[in-house]
Amino acid sequence: MTVYSHSRLSAFEKCPLSYKYKYLDKIKPEVPFIGIEAYMGSAIHGSLEDLYKKQKRFPDEKVPLAQLLDKYETIWKEKRPPDIKIIKEGTTEEDYFIQGKLILTEYYQTHQPFSREETLSVEERIDINIEGFKVMGFIDRLALNKENGNLEIFDYKTSGTLPDAAFLQKDRQLSIYQMGVRKKYPQYADRNVEVIYDYLKFNKEFRFQKMEDEISAVKKDIVDLIQTIELASWENDFKPRVGKLCRWCEFSEICAAFEASVRTDA
């Protein structure tokens, strides 16, 4: 049985054809497409994961900023693929590397000494079942707020644009995580759950407590979307959605719809 995730569902929403290439045909481009923004984002995520793992293990020891930045540099160098795509004109890999360091530095200075919450887990997998469909996800960080006892679900974003708060209130990803946490942690059933979208480039957090009616609406949307995907699979009908995102699509070199659009523009 297919296990869906927020990113898998988003892939279909962005472009059904690229969804098919990636998840059904399992096409792997000869040269893997890795955009510099995503690469910087994964290096930042890896660094924060390391920071909070250390902080969880040794809550009384302070992790120095230099250690966090060293970790970032190590991840950047060790995991760097041979071909990183830089799409934005006038920018270099060094620009992004430095930007990542600045983001982490600002994060560290804002949140040190990291004692406001007790970290329960980092990169924890959750699984839920919605009307017979399996959905999973990985939570960046789950914590207990020491002041109010709330369970806090953190998601770290490295996007260059800030979304509308109203959009996030209805967002699917952290609603899935909230459902997963409720199921996995019955010992905290009496606690409020707060979801936190931390937009690191802007040093800005959005906090929400998602109510039952909002979670129910998200569940319904998920079921509708999965049924649409399964119908597309049944009919083998995955339409291309040509647009701005094609420039970041790992399948643009094999996509006839994109090629046709480039010819029309030329």
Ligand code: SF4
């Ligand atoms: S290039 Fe564009 S239209 Fe083609 S698969 Fe990718 S996102 Fe879809």
